[in-house]
Amino acid sequence: MSAPTGDHRRLGDFTTDARVLLIAAIAVVVASAGVIAGIVLLQLIRLATNLAYFGRFSFADIDLGQLSLGPSSVLIPVIGALIIGLMARFGSEKIRGHGIPEAIEAILLGRSRLDAKVAVLKPLSSAISIGSGGPFGAEGPIIMTGGAIGSLIAQALPVSDDERKALLVAGAAAGMTTVFGTPIAAIMLAVELLLFEWRPRSFIPVAVAAIIAEVERTALGMPAILFPFGGEMAPSAAGLGGWISIGIAAGLLSGLLTQLVYACEDGFQKLPIHWMWWPMIGGLVVGLGGLIDSRALGVGYANIASMLNGETIATAAILLLAVKAVIWSVALGSGTSGGVLAPLLIMGGAMGASLSGFLPEATPGFWALLAMAATMGGTMRAPLTATFFAVELTGNTHVLLPLITACAAAHATTVLLMKRSILTEKIARRGHHIVREYRVDPFALTRVSDVMTRAVETVPASMTLHGAASFLTNPKTRHPSFPVVDDEDRVLGLIDPPSVLAWRRAGKHRRTTLRELLEGTKITVVYPDEYLEAVADKLNTANVAHLPVISRSDAKLVGYIGWRDLMAVRAKLRAEEHQRSSFIPLLGRRGPSGLPSREAEL
Template sequence: EGPIIMTGGAIGSLIAQMLPVSDNERKTLLVAGAAAGMTTVFGTPIAAIMLAVELLLFEWTPRSFIPVAVAAIVAEVERTLLHLPGPIFPFSGTMEASVTGLGGWVLIGICAGLLSGLLTQLVYACEDAFLKLPIHWMWWPMIGGLVVGIGGLIEPQALGVGYDNIANMLDGRTVATAALLLLVVKAIIWSVALGSGTSGGVLAPLLIMGGAMGAVLSGILPEASPGFWPLLAMAATMGGTMRAPLTATFFATELTGNTHVLVPLIAACATAHAVTVLLMKRSILTEKVARRGHHIIREYRVDPFALTRVREVMTTNVESVPAAMTLHGAAAFLTAPDTRHPSFPVIDEAGHVLGVIDPPAILRWRRNGKHRKATLGELLSGSKITLAYPDEYLEALSDKLLLANVSHLPVVSREDERLIGYIGWKDMMRVRSKKQAEERYRTALLSFGAKRKAPQSVGESAV
């Protein structure tokens, strides 16, 4: 499945290079090709779309969602016209929802999360071990192949794509002892193969190892249809290891053609995801990228600048200077010991902003030979000024500051253009600090009779 997904991505990239598109649109077309390739192999268009959203693009915008959805849907239609089988692993089993059943779903999710953490650590432990070997890296795949061969002698079922193993587990034909041996051998040879640099997949091996764990645990879990617990373990292991619970849920549903297991699947996948988040900083996929020096954020975050208006953070008690002030007076004012700010808006008698003065502007006027008795109103006459408005969002304001190459802007009313505030980068940064504080500090709003302790101030905590 790996080569066809990469081939689909390459086709999407080639098409994008022939079209006049932006870099982000080119990336979207690459991912659309990969989603089409995944759909062609597995017949899972919804899971392919979710994979693009959760792992590859990690954004939910029409610009990215629609091309990926179109590619996956068209690939599914073409797949049907080519008479490719679907679903690949038909499964009709289910389990009635109950408290006991919920406990089993959560337990299988916890075990899958622990297995996901173990597999991730094992892969990168093998990679670190190969890096320490006193031999050239070109010998590493040979050693990895040797380990895979030995594993195949111990358990031949661990070799190959493994689709027969998945089908046998879903049919309930895999006994616990055989499943345990398959799990151990497959985990070792898969980890060593990937750690040595040998080409290997992720999806099918995770399904096999997760299914084997589910087959082992079936004897102690509540009674269900044969293959039900291996199916849940497959999806939960995939979702936990790749940190893609929604992709794993829909992937298992579409692979089996069974929508009756959606709730158990999402329960197990969400539990596995929670366990892996607590155990590891990154997934098995993003760890590789992080080791190359790149930082990846995989959480949806809304830019606080896009939600905050200027009037919410601007300084309302504005210190300004009159237009009648002379150049000499402005220089003395800016260099006075009690002057606290680097720039000040200049206003006329009606309160309209004529411009902003700061030390560089004073020096520029002096170098240009302006008379020391010239007023600021005369010096700023005809100059272009950038203004902010109280109903603007900080997202647009940041662009204004960047284009004007200034650190502060006067805020004026839209009705009469009178000065009502002043805003700078420092005020905008407080928005991010406030957002972080909202996520960090926890307080109970209902005390139920218990007296809440007031939080200490910074001064009190320092005593």
């Protein structure tokens, strides 16, 4: 094997440098702030619940599902929704919704900048929403709040946009870890949903923040495992069929819930009143739903524990699923503030509990757990996050295989049925398209020698300015630019019509040779073993369409490369993809509607 040459000596697997240690150190501060924000949010929810339903100033934990509610309780969610509408109208509109799409939008489109209003108003509005009976979880709001804290700290420091993004996501991961005690799932959420890259420069600070948050919340005496579960199911053919079946069912439920939420949002958009009043209508539906089944109100953690313990019968599970789905969809569609993770766990778990009698025999609560994770993973298009989230919530590593099977089945179902997830649909409706597929850039895998033109047409350095002008304007000349070479085939520079025109305007004599004109000119060159990623940067920096390729050993011209050669690499990939899709025309490609494309059939 030949020894590495040129760029091969300095190129590594990653581009991260020692500055990541500084960002990681800042992430420690962000994590501590995120822990404080998470604790404050949880306390605010308890306080708001006590004030709303008992009129007392207390931080006692209350299960709304155990309350006997009267007709007057319908007004509680309505009043809470009115307050939220006023906060959104006169405070910040960014507090509307469940928080994660707003965080994604800030990362991709807002240079990872969030203002202080969000850090204050988001947890406050969410506490009012959940405390007044809103069927939401605390995770979306704390992700938004923790992200805002990380962004604010980063904005006060001389960091780049990418470093600010890492700190924003670090705050979000710390907040999620504080609320649920799931640091691994928080890191996976960052990778699958928020970072939009896979680099040590962002992964390391996020991991540091999640780890520090877990250490700090443990030191404060917060529960390590929220929903202990010891059940399991040995792998078998029947079991595998059940895992896949519950995953497919969860995927179908995910699609239904997503469509229901945005159908409600479309309905609110048609109302002839200001959006500030929409949450009140959603609050009315929440209040009425609470009269039917009070277990559907609030975060509903007691429901999760009951289903995992196998204490929820099928009829009760179906009622909970129906009521929770309706009030959650309407309330979320109305633009109130709240999260989606806990509701998805409850609705998925209710479906699993209702279907458990038709599935292979397993430990009580097993099918509910799989359905919880699969519904979350399918709806958010984050199967790894959902898998680790379920493991960390229950402290049970023995269910990893069934969990990843169900989550993968749900993920496959939703990806094939829907173009976008519940998180990205909102962003798409604002006119922005997001691609969540990560892959290596073909420019980073292709060398110059693979695509360069080897038979290069050149002009001699002895050619005069007049000769160059005549040559370039000759109808038989096929290219817009040419390398200028000396007698030893070494490149002195490039000529094109703009450069010739510039020399003529500068008063250069028509008999001046190109050697004289190019003397002292800085030449940008590339080498055969360079990758196209670096070539693209050089073309952009030099502001030219072509560059000469020279040998590293003797600096002689060996080729020529331009933008068209780079684009040919992408065209080749598209052609290969078309060949793959044409193998099974009906299943290979999808049109704008998400259905098989007619073009693929022709």
